[in-house]
Amino acid sequence: MMISVAAIRKHLALPNTSWQICLLAIIGGCASALLVVLFTLTIEGIQQLYLIKRDNYNSLDEVSRFDLPIIGALIILLIAWLTGYKYLRTGIPFVLHRLKVAHGVIPFKNTLNQFWGSAIAIASGFSVGREGPAVHLGAACSSYLGSVLKLPYNSVRTLCACGIAAGIAATFNTPIAAVIFVMEVIMREYKVHIFVPVMLASIVGSLITQSVFGTSHNFQYFHTIALEQQHYLSLVLLAIGLGILAAAFNKYLVLIIKQSVKYHIVPRLLLAAFITSTLGYLVPGAMGTGYSAIDISLTSNAQLGFLFSLLIAKLLMTMFALGLGIPGGIIGPTLGIGAITGACAGAIAIQVLPGEHLSNDFILMGMAGFMAASLNAPLAALLAVLELSGQLELVVPAMIVITIASIVSRQLCKNESIFTMQLDAQNLLYKKPPIEESLQNIGALAVMKDNLLILEQASTRTIIGELINSHESQLIINKEAAVEINKVNNYYWAQLDVEVVDDEGEDIDHNLDKRLILHKLIPINHQATLAEAYLALVEQRSGAVYIYYKDINDCIGLVTFEQLRIYLVEGKLN
Numbered sequence: 001m002m003i004s005v006a007a008i009r010k011h012l013a014l015p016n017t018s019w020q021i022c023l024l025a026i027i028g029g030c031a032s033a034l035l036v037v038l039f040t041l042t043i044e045g046i047q048q049l050y051l052i053k054r055d056n057y058n059s060l061d062e063v064s065r066f067d068l069p070i071i072g073a074l075i076i077l078l079i080a081w082l083t084g085y086k087y088l089r090t091g092i093p094f095v096l097h098r099l100k101v102a103h104g105v106i107p108f109k110n111t112l113n114q115f116w117g118s119a120i121a122i123a124s125g126f127s128v129g130r131e132g133p134a135v136h137l138g139a140a141c142s143s144y145l146g147s148v149l150k151l152p153y154n155s156v157r158t159l160c161a162c163g164i165a166a167g168i169a170a171t172f173n174t175p176i177a178a179v180i181f182v183m184e185v186i187m188r189e190y191k192v193h194i195f196v197p198v199m200l201a202s203i204v205g206s207l208i209t210q211s212v213f214g215t216s217h218n219f220q221y222f223h224t225i226a227l228e229q230q231h232y233l234s235l236v237l238l239a240i241g242l243g244i245l246a247a248a249f250n251k252y253l254v255l256i257i258k259q260s261v262k263y264h265i266v267p268r269l270l271l272a273a274f275i276t277s278t279l280g281y282l283v284p285g286a287m288g289t290g291y292s293a294i295d296i297s298l299t300s301n302a303q304l305g306f307l308f309s310l311l312i313a314k315l316l317m318t319m320f321a322l323g324l325g326i327p328g329g330i331i332g333p334t335l336g337i338g339a340i341t342g343a344c345a346g347a348i349a350i351q352v353l354p355g356e357h358l359s360n361d362f363i364l365m366g367m368a369g370f371m372a373a374s375l376n377a378p379l380a381a382l383l384a385v386l387e388l389s390g391q392l393e394l395v396v397p398a399m400i401v402i403t404i405a406s407i408v409s410r411q412l413c414k415n416e417s418i419f420t421m422q423l424d425a426q427n428l429l430y431k432k433p434p435i436e437e438s439l440q441n442i443g444a445l446a447v448m449k450d451n452l453l454i455l456e457q458a459s460t461r462t463i464i465g466e467l468i469n470s471h472e473s474q475l476i477i478n479k480e481a482a483v484e485i486n487k488v489n490n491y492y493w494a495q496l497d498v499e500v501v502d503d504e505g506e507d508i509d510h511n512l513d514k515r516l517i518l519h520k521l522i523p524i525n526h527q528a529t530l531a532e533a534y535l536a537l538v539e540q541r542s543g544a545v546y547i548y549y550k551d552i553n554d555c556i557g558l559v560t561f562e563q564l565r566i567y568l569v570e571g572k573l574n
Contacts, residue, residue, distance in 0.1 A: 009526070013152040013443025014573075017193045021158060022200055024151075028142030028159045029166035029201025033208040035141050036134045036170040039115055040213075043130070046123035055288035056295075057125050057280065065125070065284055066277040072124025073273035076117045076327065077266055083109045085265050089426075090114040090327045091132040093419050095139045095164070096186065097428040103153035103440075103529075104160030106140040114140075117327035125287035126276055127317035127336075128328020130171050135186075135329070138167025142201070152443030153527050158194050161187055165198045166205030173215070175199075175206040177384035185377050185419065191441075231349070231361075232400060238345045238362065239369050239401040243408025245341060246373035247415035249315060254418075256323025257425040265325055272324035279313045286313035290336025297343035297363050304347045311340040330418060334374050335367045342366020361397070364389055369401040373409035376417035378402045432531075435568065439530035447530070447573050448547050448557030519543035523552050530564060537561040 008020055044054060050068075052059040060068070080088050087109035098106050118133040142163025146156035161182050168178035179202045183190050260268050280287045285296045293314055297307070318333040346362030364385055372381035382398055409415040423430045432440075522536045522545045533545045544560040566572055 009151060010443075010445045012155040013446035015154065015191070015193050015441045017196045021155060021193075021197050024145065024149075024155075024159060025142075025162040025197030025201045026204055028145045028162050029204035030208065031145065032138035032141040032163035032166040032201070033170040033205035035115075035137050036167045036205070037209060037212050039119060039133060039137060040130065040171070042115075042119045043122050046119065055292045057284045057287040057292065060284070062281050065280045065287065069124050069126060069273040069276040069280065069287075070270070072120050072126065073269045073326075075120050075124075077269055079116050079120070080113060080265065083113055087113050088117070088265060088325065088327070090117065090136050091329060092135050092185075093422040093426070093428065093430075095135055095160075096419060096430050097423060098139075099157060099160060099186070100430050100432055103156050104139055104143040105147055105156065106136070106143060108140075111137065111140040114327060118329075121321075121326050121328050122289060125280055126272070126321045126326050126328060127286065127288065127290070127314060127333050128321050128326055129289050129330060129332025129334075130328075131168055131331040132329020133327070134167035134171040135164045138163035138165070138170075138205075142166070150527060152445055153529050154441050154443045156527070157440070158197055161194060161198050162201035165202040166208075169202045169205030170209040172384070172388065173206055173209050173213075174384055174387040175202040177380055177387050178202045178205065180383050181377060181380040184380050185375065185417070232397065234345070234349045234362075235365060235397055235401050236404055238342065238365060239404035240408050241345070242338065242341060242366060242369035242401070243373045243405040243415075244413060245337075246370055246405065247409045247413030249319065249337070250374060250415055250418045250421055253319045253323050254421045254425045256319055257422060260324050261426070268324040269326060272321050272326050275320045276317055279317050283310055283313040285310050286317050289332035290314075290334075290339070291332070293336035294339040294363070294367075297339045298360060304344060307340060307344045307347060311337065311344060314340060331371065331375070334371045338366040338368070338370030339363045340366070341370060364391075364394060365397060365401045368394075368398045369405035372402040373405040373415065374418050376406070376410065376415075376420075378406050435534065436531045438568075439534050439564070442530045442567075442573070444524060444528050444530055444533055444545070444547055444559050445526055445557070447563055447567075448559050450557040452555070452558065521546040521555075521558070523548055526556065530559065530567070533559045534564050537564065 011018060012020055047054055050060065050064070051057070057065055057068075087107060090110055090113055094110065095104070095106070098104055114133050114136045118128070118130075121128050122130060139160045140163070142159040143156050146159040151159070164186055165175075165178045165182045168181055169175045172178070179195070179199050182198050182202075183195065187194060276287070285292055293310060296310065314333065314337050318330070318337065322328065322330060322333075342363040342365050345366065346360070349362060368381050368385040371384065372378040375381070382395075382402055385398060386392065386394055420430065519542065521543070524532050524536060524545045524547060526547050526549045528547075536545050537543055540561075542561050544558045546555040547557045547559065548554050549556055563573075
């Protein structure tokens with residue numbers, strides 16, 4: 001059994017699509033989706049205590065709307081105090097950071113704060129979304145599976161991506177958008193060996209949420225699309241406005257983060273609660289994840305002045321809640337802000353352009369354009385709106401809005417993804433050099449030399465004699481076949497760079513003395529990738545690392561710097 005498990009780990013260390021990683025993706029996706037479903041049910045269970053309908057804070061009186069966020073903030077602070085304030089970092093930016101510094105492995109206390117803190121925040125009316133917690137919870141659950149099985153870190157990263165896809169699919173019931181979001185925003189690369197297991201996990205997440213909540217989407221009450229080519233000029237103007245608004249939103253959200261970081265978390269969360277309470281007292285439709293704002297935009301013929309006040313309140317609520325540290329996601333509020341912006345544009349356009357359901361179409365376009373420009377995720381935004389609405393006729397007009405909004409936001413306004421801007425503002429690492437990016441996709445187990453001749457407590461002269469007389473002495477002649485290791489003074493040393501040895505040659509000891517080059521070996525865990533091996537050897541640009549399983553004194557294989565050089569130069573695993 002141990003041999004088979006070791007063989008599976010070694011196979012998973014390669015960047016290949018295999019039934020093993022697909023099976024683990026399904027298991028991890030199932031666990032992640034169930035955790036996200038539990039998270040959703042927890043929120044709904046809390047809201048049922050005082051709300052008639054989910055996220056409908058209009059049913060509360062003014063005093064309750066004012067008190068609710070403050071009570072929620074106090075509970076969040078209590079949870080943070082019990083777990084430790086340093087574990088309050090949560091959400092998509094934190095997951096991106098952990099993918100770079102810890103291969104997606106996330107501390108349990110951060111996950112505990114994410115589950116309960118976000119559930120309380122969302123149920124209390126803060127303008128934060130469910131998808132950030134879904135990403136965090138899915139990543140934590142699936143990466144925990146990889147950690148328990150002690151899989152190579154490249155496989156743990158893949159499982160982390162699978163958990164994220166399952167979490168998003170379980171939240172929105174949008175499996176395609178979940179896959180694209182993971183590849184476009186989280187992993188930022190399209191590799192088949194990652195894409196296939198991520199797709200399987202996303203399917204599992206969608207199936208589980210359908211079995212619990214049904215097959216319907218949140219926005220399936222859209223009628224037939226009324227947009228025609230004569231409306232495209234209006235869409236261009238809407239897209240320009242969305243791009244500018246998204247850039248301003250990102251800029252001021254990050255400004256709040258930078259300005260508030262100097263203060264303790266307690267006054268920050270209380271200030272966020274007070275702002276949410278005040279705005280919720282005045283504009284209750286702006287409270288919550290964004291669904292309430294979307295419902296108001298879609299189901300009522302609201303006046304332009306009311307829509308504008310709703311937009312301002314939603315923008316301020318979201319910026320201060322997320323900027324001051326309330327745990328939660330940003331995608332839900334961005335969809336809400338985009339919907340209100342589209343409703344404002346539709347209220348203006350319907351006065352001069354024909355179309356019975358034109359305002360609904362503008363709402364959808366606003367959701368797609370603002371999400372794409374704010375997150376810098378155009379393809380994920382397109383597919384998310386298509387899946388949520390079920391209207392394929394949206395493809396062309398949505399692409400027009402998304403492309404123009406993205407260009408205006410990124411090129412004219414110098415805007416970036418809100419996630420990378422948040423990471424920069426919090427001084428969290430999320431980038432690595434391209435060499436490390438490439439090497440971390442391959443586990444050290446996959447390429448290690450494991451046909452070793454290990455000699456304990458021997459001097460160099462004794463080693464030479466034993467190698468000549470050993471039954472494995474023929475391995476010296478072919479340096480590709482084996483590596484000789486000796487242990488002296490509790491350190492491993494390896495004989496590398498050995499030229500062909502002629503056993504028939506004269507003065508054999510003299511020749512071996514010249515050709516024998518010993519390198520002190522650096523230990524790395526069996527879960528490590530080639531990136532860790534490279535970092536350990538890059539300064540000396542020679543030698544090797546040795547792989548150990550549980551005991552650091554138990555060498556199971558070597559990875560040499562020459563192997564790394566050949567892979568980086570020639571693209572071959574040797």
